[in-house]
Amino acid sequence: xxxxxxxxxSLVFLAAHAFRLGSPGGAGFWLAVGVLAIAPVPWKxxxxxxxxxxxxxxxxxxxxxxxxxxxxxxxxxMRLTAILAAxxxxxxxxxxxxxxxxxxxxxxxSLVQGLAFLLTVVGLAIARQKTSFDILLLDRFFxxxxxxxxxxxxxxxxxxxxxxxxxxxxxKWRRRVWAIFSxxxxxxxxxxxxxxxxxxxxxxxxxxxxxxxxxxxLYRGEGFFMIILFTVTLILVGPAWCSHLCYIGxxxxxAAMGKKRAGTLPGWTKVARWLLCLTVLAAATLLGRSGQPxxxxxxxxxxxxxxxxxxxxxxxxxxxxxTHCTTYCPMGLLANIFGKINPWRxxxxxxxxxxxxxxxxxxxGALAVPDIEAGRAGLSCSLCGDCIAGCPHGxxxxxxxxxxxxxxxxxxxxVIVALHAIFLGVARL
Numbered sequence: 001x002x003x004x005x006x007x008x009x010s011l012v013f014l015a016a017h018a019f020r021l022g023s024p025g026g027a028g029f030w031l032a033v034g035v036l037a038i039a040p041v042p043w044k045x046x047x048x049x050x051x052x053x054x055x056x057x058x059x060x061x062x063x064x065x066x067x068x069x070x071x072x073x074x075x076x077x078m079r080l081t082a083i084l085a086a087x088x089x090x091x092x093x094x095x096x097x098x099x100x101x102x103x104x105x106x107x108x109x110s111l112v113q114g115l116a117f118l119l120t121v122v123g124l125a126i127a128r129q130k131t132s133f134d135i136l137l138l139d140r141f142f143x144x145x146x147x148x149x150x151x152x153x154x155x156x157x158x159x160x161x162x163x164x165x166x167x168x169x170x171x172k173w174r175r176r177v178w179a180i181f182s183x184x185x186x187x188x189x190x191x192x193x194x195x196x197x198x199x200x201x202x203x204x205x206x207x208x209x210x211x212x213x214x215x216x217x218l219y220r221g222e223g224f225f226m227i228i229l230f231t232v233t234l235i236l237v238g239p240a241w242c243s244h245l246c247y248i249g250x251x252x253x254x255a256a257m258g259k260k261r262a263g264t265l266p267g268w269t270k271v272a273r274w275l276l277c278l279t280v281l282a283a284a285t286l287l288g289r290s291g292q293p294x295x296x297x298x299x300x301x302x303x304x305x306x307x308x309x310x311x312x313x314x315x316x317x318x319x320x321x322x323t324h325c326t327t328y329c330p331m332g333l334l335a336n337i338f339g340k341i342n343p344w345r346x347x348x349x350x351x352x353x354x355x356x357x358x359x360x361x362x363x364x365g366a367l368a369v370p371d372i373e374a375g376r377a378g379l380s381c382s383l384c385g386d387c388i389a390g391c392p393h394g395x396x397x398x399x400x401x402x403x404x405x406x407x408x409x410x411x412x413x414x415v416i417v418a419l420h421a422i423f424l425g426v427a428r429l
Contacts, residue, residue: 002097004037006090006093007052007094008034009090010055010091010094011034011055012030012034014030014055014091015027015028015034017062018030018147023147025142025146025148026147028145032151036151036155041113041158042106042109042110042113043109043113043158045098045105045110045114046099046111046115047114047118047154048095049098049102050114050118051095052091052094052095053095053099055091056088059087062084063080063085063088066084067081102114109162109165109410112162112413113159113161116158116161116413119157119418120150120156120421121150121153121154124136124421124422124425124426127422128146128147128150133202134146135201135426137428149425150425153421153424153425154421156421156424157421160417161417165413167388167409168389170385170413171384171386171389171390174244174386175257178249178420179250180424181420182249182250188429189428192428192429199428201429206429207298207301207305208248208305208429209248209302209305210249211280211304211329211330213227214230214281214330214331215330218281218284219284219288221288233419234335234342236342236419237412237415238340238341238344239335239339239381240382240416241331242325242331242364242382243382245419245420245423245427246331247427249322251312252323252324255313255316255317256316256317256322256323258316259317259318259320261360262320262321262360262362263319264319265326269323272327273326273328273332276327276330277334280304287300308324309324312324321363321364322363322365326365332382335382336379336380336381343400344383344398344400345376345398345400346381346385346396346397347375347377347398347399348372348375348376348377348395348396349394349397351395356369357392358372358387358390359372361387361390362387364380364382365378365380367381383398383412385409397409
């Protein structure tokens with residue numbers, strides 16, 4: 001009760017400050033945090049500790065700026081300092097008390113959910129503040145309304161993290177939230193096609209083909225936003241882009257799930273994916289350097305994209321393996337190769353009985369017999385974690401240097417869920 005007595009006034013003061021600055025959305029953000037404070041969710045103390053800690057820093061920064069301003073103008077400053085110092089102290093004490101409650105009484109998994117919430121909020125706040133346009137959709141309809149999106153997506157990230165915590169449920173929930181991301185992405189594209197340009201990131205239409213993330217800049221010599229975003233995800237979560245964040249990959253996963261058990265692809269597909277990747281990148285470069293018309297590039301890209309969908313509906317569905325992602329898509333190979341800069345790995349324990357159950361659930365073809373014998377997933381592994389959920393013996397796990405198995409998995413969930421929620425808010429064409 002004493003924690004709540006300090007927490008709620010601190011949040012009201014922060015909301016009032018945001019409203020005074022002309023940001024009703026910012027005020028809504030802090031009031032929504034107040035709703036979180038009284039909500040019966042186990043992870044709220046971690047979230048409140050982080051947000052109130054930021055609030056204390058914010059008040060301190062405001063106090064310093066105003067005091068310096070008054071000193072420069074020769075105005076009284078003692079009373080102002082006392083008031084802002086009291087508000088800062090109130091916020092700081094509330095943050096510390098929430099941290100104490102979280103540390104002492106937090107339930108298992110609450111830290112994971114709280115961190116997913118905070119990482120999502122911080123990521124979206126930075127994206128909102130640093131971009132030169134309204135990257136959050138609600139800002140385009142209601143100025144400062146993006147702050148409401150920030151808090152709602154933070155709450156959503158904590159919810160998803162909670163669902164992903166149980167290994168036996170993680171594969172199911174990964175597929176569900178991945179499908180949600182893809183549906184939201186293409187709904188915004190559909191609305192853009194209908195003429196509602198505010199649902200598009202730039203107001204200009206682009207083909208929703210993953211290969212164009214790399215091929216587009218090579219052709220145009222500009223437009224590197226998506227390749228930068230792709231690179232950042234590789235640094236943070238390696239090839240997990242392909243199993244959690246790709247708007248098309250969810251389609252291939254749905255198609256492959258049409259067969260109960262994953263099969264195998266012919267050996268020549270491993271060579272074919274290299275040839276396809278090099279061909280696409282070389283063609284984009286040559287088309288751009290030779291000055292070919294944009295209409296030709298669009299036609300070739302559209303044909304490539306439609307062919308990929310056909311592969312999903314036929315080959316992926318028959319084989320049970322995500323053939324589009326593991327053989328046809330250049331970005332899949334680039335993610336597998338350059339994702340190695342990230343230390344996240346799926347490893348097979350030495351006590352593995354080689355029952356082959358993981359092979360049947362891996363839709364990326366990364367756990368063939370040679371991979372199991374080697375004790376690690378193959379190149380096409382996207383860190384989806386389905387094999388971990390599908391191993392009844394507990395012999396598969398995430399590995400990260402310096403972390404135990406359980407901690408590594410929890411840390412991975414925090415980062416990948418936060419990225420999913422952030423992408424849900426910002427990813428559109």
